[in-house]
Amino acid sequence: METRLWTANLITRDEPPLSAAQLTTLAAAQDWRGIADALPDDPTQTGSPTEEPTPAQGDGKAIRQTLASLIPKGLEVVAHGSDDSDQFTYVVVDDGRGRSLVQINVQPDMGDVAGDLFGSGSETLADGTRVAERQQPGEKGGSGVVMWTVDTLRTDGFRVVVSAFDSGSQQTAATRTAPALTMKQLRAIALSPKWRS
Structure with missing residues (x-):
């Protein structure tokens, strides 16, 4: 007996949410290495939930503490979290007018994708640091969420x-x-020398 899978082709937007350059950047992100390294050799062996995290599975605590220390006065950190790598974390802040998600990625050795990340609208500081600022719809889209981003790349790929x-x-x-x-304020956080410590 033949089984057929029917799908509805619904068009919900004129353009895809990510450009080709953004998809390239996403696919080339160093974060995938940490995720791949964290996978067990045997997919059926997930390990004990009481195991201590390895460096590749760090909780992002140092990054989160640095981020929290750079949050401007008047903003209260009301929640926080991270993924299974030691490069990404987030905090949720509130200034009394509603919550705001703040996320950060700290990645070494990213110089090879500089051309994809920093286009004609970016700037180069006196020390060679590249800076790109973007204001765009939130990554998940569809709910009126906007995302303001400051992306920085030091000369050594940091x-x-x-x-x-x-x-x-x-x-x-x-x-x-x-x-x-x-x-x-986002620019000050991204360019802070604290990330080097």
Whole structure:
């Protein structure tokens, strides 16, 4: 007996949410290495849940502490978390006018994708650091969420990219008129010398 799978072809937007350059950047992200390294050799062996995390499965605690120390005064950190790598973390802040998600990625050895990340609208500082600023719809889209991002790349390939949203989550509708941090504040966080320590 032949089984057929029927799908509905619904067009919900004129353009895909990510450009070809953004997809290339996503596919080439160093984060995938950490995820791949964390997978067990035998997929049926997931390990004990009481195992201590390895460096590739770090909890991002140092990055989160640094990020929290750079959050401007007047913003209260009300939640936080991270993925299974030691490069990504987030905090949720509230200034009394609603929650705002702030996420950060700290990555070494990213110089090989500089051409994809920093186009004609980017700038180069006196020390050679590349800086790109973007204001665009949130990655999940569809709920009015906006994402403000400052992306930086030092001359040795050390990348810090920080984003703020006008919601406490990418999966929920906007709860504010703008992210709780300004572009200037995001820039100060991304360029802070604290990331080197």
